[in-house]
């Protein structure tokens with residue numbers, strides 16, 4: 108169809124176009140009113156015209172009566188005042204004479220009535236009897252009386268009847284004493300329309316009806332306008348409470364109806380707009396899954412529903428390990444593709460549509476289960492993790508992804524989405540630390556949140572305010588008794604709380620990720636110290652502790668290298684102590700970082716050895732030079748044969764793998780003798796020295812004299828294991 112071809116207008120449309128300047132809601136009432144008014148005006152005009160006609164007819168009758176009086180009594184013989192005229196000629200002669208005399212008034216008809224009949228009825232005096240008899244009969248009793256009764260002063264009477272004007276003069280008849288005759292003149296008012304009198308009433312009635320109609324239409328329109336406006340204003344009120352409720356379009360009048368339609372269109376438009384905005388604001392553009400913001404909204408809803416319905420639901424969070432690595436090695440685009448594949452696989456694993464899957468972080472997904480208990484949530488978490496077992500195919504390569512999951516239940520584990528999400532994430536982090544796949548949140552995982560926050564702020568300030576101190580604990584060579592170096596141990600000199608030991612803030616720094624800053628600070632301090640020792644002619648090694656979190660940082664090797672370069676410290680002078688657990692969290696990733704560090708020349712040491720679960724096979728693959736036996740085995744080894752045996756095994760193992768062994772927690776001379784006998788390479792412990800402020804170290808080294816342990820007595824059980 109040609110859109111420019113306008114359809115030919117219908118009569119209704121034409122009418123509407125004509126009536127355009129009129130407000131639609133007033134068209135009908137105005138038309139009705141105009142009709143009524145024009146009828147009224149016409150009626151008034153006609154009424155005036157009729158009045159004039161009647162006056163004229165009456166005037167003719169009056170003149171006719173005067174002629175009649177003159178004919179009855181010639182001039183000069185008029186009857187006295189109050190005396191009735193008398194008829195001296197026969198009525199027929201009078202009638203004929205009068206007709207003759209009133210010929211110039213064709214509208215006036217003349218009759219003379221006499222009362223000759225026995226029944227006393229009045230009769231016209233001529234042969235035209237039927238006409239006048241009918242006219243007489245048509246009069247009402249009152250009119251007949253007005254016609255025939257003599258007036259006290261003998262003057263004529265006038266009255267209107269049957270649309271005509273009448274005049275009557277009662278005269279005495281001297282020939283028949285006591286008898287009377289009536290001279291009756293009547294005239295038709297000269298009205299053009301003979302049915303005018305009736306039409307006049309019809310017009311009046313029409314006007315009245317028109318007025319009533321206009322009034323009622325106006326009232327009805329007013330009522331509809333009021334009702335329509337009320338509905339619309341009710342809608343505006345509701346619109347502040349609900350989100351764009353449907354507009355109640357008023358049925359009429361047209362303007363209001365149109366307004367309602369426009370408002371409805373507008374709300375539909377707003378609906379769509381808001382949907383669009385919601386879509387973009389609440390969807391993750393990469394995976395098209397709900398994003399964290401939307402997830403939180405839905406979670407909040409589910410939490411309050413669970414609270415009302417007194418049931419429980421669960422949230423599972425899932426973190427992909429080594430994902431950063433994929434991004435780094437294969438590039439951002441491949442990383443994105445992989446994320447989409449993960450999203451698809453996870454979605455396909457969900458049992459039904461009630462489970463909401465979202466991407467709540469870079470490589471973090473979450474699944475909301477509206478109704479679940481601990482067991483079913485764990486099951487789902489495991490199923491989701493299990494779905495990751497099959498490697499992902501990316502550009503022809505098989506990519507192995509590992510994930511950890513955390514579970515939090517609601518409403519018990521949090522009052523709102525934020526709390527539940529962060530608790531599930533907390534459980535997920537614990538799972539990672541414990542090298543297990545899934546953990547369910549428990550309150551003891553959660554250090555006091557508020558306190559944590561202020562602690563974090565304080566800790567950040569501690570770095571800038573130089574409140575952190577480095578302590579050093581010497582390491583001694585058990586074969587030469589020489590000082591080989593020291594382990595750097597951090598302390599916090601808090602302005603109010605005094606000296607805080609690492610247990611008081613290191614785990615927290617690990618949880619919050621701040622440990623990265625601390626580790627770099629320690630390495631920088633250690634490098635500075637080493638430089639001063641070197642300049643003072645001391646060639647020692649310095650050991651620093653790295654945490655699990657540090658090993659997750661791909662950039663760690665290059666950061667450390669940069670620091671050492673800055674201070675002109677050879678990497679071989681620095682031992683990096685890494686706990687066994689740290690290497691097990693994400694073995695492949697840890698291995699890469701460690702390899703890189705080793706390549707750069709750093710010495711690597713497995714700290715707290717014996718507390719983790721690393722396999723020999725795995726240990727063999729790590730580029731480490733040193734095993735540090737956990738102090739729990741060393742502390743009592745001089746009295747606990749089992750501990751002594753464990754220490755011996757570890758030493759043998761390390762040596763078999765070509766590693767050097769350090770025993771930490773050396774507290775007695777007997778233990779020293781035992782360790783020496785077991786060919787442990789190095790020792791560290793309170794027996795040698797507790798950690799000391801770094802500034803005291805050089806003096807301590809210079810003053811160091813190895814204790815003599817030769818005289819220590821060892822039980823035979825112990826000498827036997829040597």
Ligand code: C2E
Nearest residue numbers: 596597608609629652653654772773774791792793794798
């Ligand atoms: P660690 O790496 O195993 O450090 C050895 C801890 O054993 C030190 O405690 C030291 O004071 C203590 N120790 C040494 N010899 C003996 C002994 O003969 N008997 C007993 N009972 N204890 C002994 P400290 O300094 O309190 O450090 C505790 C832990 O804090 C460290 O364990 C390490 O895991 C962590 N830490 C300390 N400084 C740092 C740091 O700079 N970075 C990181 N990531 N962790 C650190």
Ligand code: CA
Nearest residue numbers: 594652684714
């Ligand atoms: Ca250590």
Ligand code: CA
Nearest residue numbers: 714715737771
């Ligand atoms: Ca240790």
